[in-house]
Amino acid sequence: MERLASLLVRAEHLLERLEPLLPPAAAAPDWDSAVAFRWRRDGASGLLGRGRGWLQSLHQVPAIRLADLHDIDEQKARIDANTRQFLAGRPANNVLLTGARGCGKSSLIKALLNEYADAGLRLIEVDKADLVDLPDIVEQIAGRRERFIVFCDDLSFDAGEAAYKALKVVLDGSLAAPPENVLIYATSNRRHLMPEYLAENLETQRIGEEIHPGEAIEEKVSLSDRFGLWLSFYPFAQDAYLDIVAHWLRHFGCPDDEIAAAERDALNWALLRGSRSGRVAWQFARDWAGTHGAATRSGDDA
Numbered sequence: 001m002e003r004l005a006s007l008l009v010r011a012e013h014l015l016e017r018l019e020p021l022l023p024p025a026a027a028a029p030d031w032d033s034a035v036a037f038r039w040r041r042d043g044a045s046g047l048l049g050r051g052r053g054w055l056q057s058l059h060q061v062p063a064i065r066l067a068d069l070h071d072i073d074e075q076k077a078r079i080d081a082n083t084r085q086f087l088a089g090r091p092a093n094n095v096l097l098t099g100a101r102g103c104g105k106s107s108l109i110k111a112l113l114n115e116y117a118d119a120g121l122r123l124i125e126v127d128k129a130d131l132v133d134l135p136d137i138v139e140q141i142a143g144r145r146e147r148f149i150v151f152c153d154d155l156s157f158d159a160g161e162a163a164y165k166a167l168k169v170v171l172d173g174s175l176a177a178p179p180e181n182v183l184i185y186a187t188s189n190r191r192h193l194m195p196e197y198l199a200e201n202l203e204t205q206r207i208g209e210e211i212h213p214g215e216a217i218e219e220k221v222s223l224s225d226r227f228g229l230w231l232s233f234y235p236f237a238q239d240a241y242l243d244i245v246a247h248w249l250r251h252f253g254c255p256d257d258e259i260a261a262a263e264r265d266a267l268n269w270a271l272l273r274g275s276r277s278g279r280v281a282w283q284f285a286r287d288w289a290g291t292h293g294a295a296t297r298s299g300d301d302a
Contacts, residue, residue, distance in 0.1 A: 028140070029054070029055040029056070029057050030057055031122075031144070031146065033057055033059070034057035034058055034059055035061070035113060035117040035121070035122055035123065036057075036058040036061045036113060036122070036123045036124075036125070037055045037056060037057055037058060037122070037123070037124045037125070038055070038056045038058055038124070038125045038126075039053060039054075039055060039056075039124060039125070039126045039127070039130050039133060039137055040053065040054055040055075040056045041053050041130065041133075042054075053130070053133050053136060055124065055137070055140065058125075061110065061113065061114070061123075062107075062110050062114075063114065064107050064110050064111045064114065065111055065114055065115065066080065066108075066111045066112070066114075066115050068107075068111065068247065068251070069104050069107060069108060069111060069278070070240070070243055070244050070247055070278075071236060071240040071243060071244065071278075072103065072104045072108070072233065072278075075097070075104075075108065075231045075232075075233060076108060078229065078231060079095055079097075079108060079109075079112065079185075079229070079231060080112070080115075082095060082229055083112050083116060083121070083149075084116075086147055086149075086183055087116055087119050087120060087121060087147050089180075092183060093183070093227070093228025093229040094171060094183050094184045094185070094186075094226070094227045094228055094229070095183070095184075095185045095186070095227060095228075095229045095230075095231065096186050096187075096188065096224055096227035096229070096230050096231070097109075097185070097186070097187045097188075097231045097233065098187070098188050098189065098190065098230065098231070098232055098233070099189070099232045099233030099234055100189075100233050100234055100235045100275075100277065101189055101275070101277065101279070102275060102277030102278055102279030102280060103233040103234065103235065103236065103277050103278055103279075104233060104278045105187040105231075105233055106153050106154075106187055107278065109123070109149070109151055109185050109187070110123075112149070113149075120145065120146050120147050121146070121147055121149065122146045122147065122148045122149070123148075123149050123151050124137065124141070124148055124149070124150050124151065125151045125152075125153070126150055126151070126152055128152065128154075128155055128156075131152065131166050131167050132166045133166075134150070134166055134167065134170045135166070135169075135170065137150065138150075138170065138178065138179060138182055141179070141181065141182060142179035142181070142182070143179065143181070144181060145181075146181065147181050147183075148181060148182045148183075149182075149183050149184070149185050150182060150183070150184045150185070151185055151186075152167070152184065152185075152186040152187070153186075153187050154187060154188065154189070155186050155187065155188040155190075156188060156189070156190055167184075168226060170184070171184060171226035171227070184227075186227070235275065235276055235277065236276045236277060236278070237276070238267070238276065240276075241266070241270060241276040241277075241280075241281055242263055242266060242267075244278050244281035244282075245259075245262070245263070245266045245281045245284055245285055246259050248281060248282050248284075248285030248286075249262060249285045249288060249289065251285070252285060252286075252288075252289035253289070254288070254289060254292070258292070262288050265284070265288065266281070266284050266288075269283075269284040269287070270284070
């Protein structure tokens with residue numbers, strides 16, 4: 001007993017010496033001061049090799065609204081319905097938004113926050129490199145009265161990345177059930193979130209009339225399959241692009257005759273950028289409004 005007591009005392013002294021080397025506990029965010037948060041790390045390394053992580057309150061968020069997003073009506077309706085189900089406490093799905101760049105994927109999620117913040121919706125932005133911390137983030141928000149969307153923007157992975165496996169586990173691979181007040185909304189230019197190679201497609205086998213993908217392809221599809229709702233976005237046709245340009249020029253106070261006169265320049269702008277997208281339309285409208293003296297509304301973003 002004396003030896004055990006001595007060992008416990010020595011262990012206690014050792015822990016006291018190690019405690020200053022450990023990262024301090026993160027303070028809880030002020031949930032009432034903001035509707036959007038970002039998971040941050042201080043960069044310092046503790047004994048476990050990772051710095052302290054915490055939820056940073058974001059007091060300024062883009063003022064984009066659902067009404068500002070044109071020509072993606074089907075995608076908007078489906079994710080809006082899913083989000084309203086979530087806020088009402090009914091079953092809802094994690095969402096993967098994929099497709100052409102600049103066509104409204106990220107803006108749609110930000111617009112949902114502005115639409116439903118008063119109904120208790122909150123947004124937590126998590127960088128791809130920090131997805132390994134998802135279990136810690138979920139633990140902090142489980143049981144709160146708010147409804148949280150964890151927002152992962154522009155996802156793509158290489159084989160074997162720890163963040164890839166962490167996201168799979170949180171979505172649908174853990175013994176612990178995910179909290180009912182948390183969903184994950186992610187955007188990507190790749191539907192399967194990982195690069196696919198010709199050699200992997202050569203593993204596909206034909207058995208009778210059935211096609212059986214190889215193991216490498218099955219593994220890459222397994223993550224996107226864990227999202228219950230897929231929304232695809234495509235490049236805009238010319239008329240849709242000009243419709244979006246007109247909306248944003250009107251937003252900046254341009255009269256209709258000026259909007260009509262700007263169409264040729266808007267098309268040339270898209271040609272130089274090699275893309276007709278909502279983002280390109282927004283950038284053209286900002287340039288036109290700025291060079292022609294239209295007053296902008298501060299804090300807006302697309």
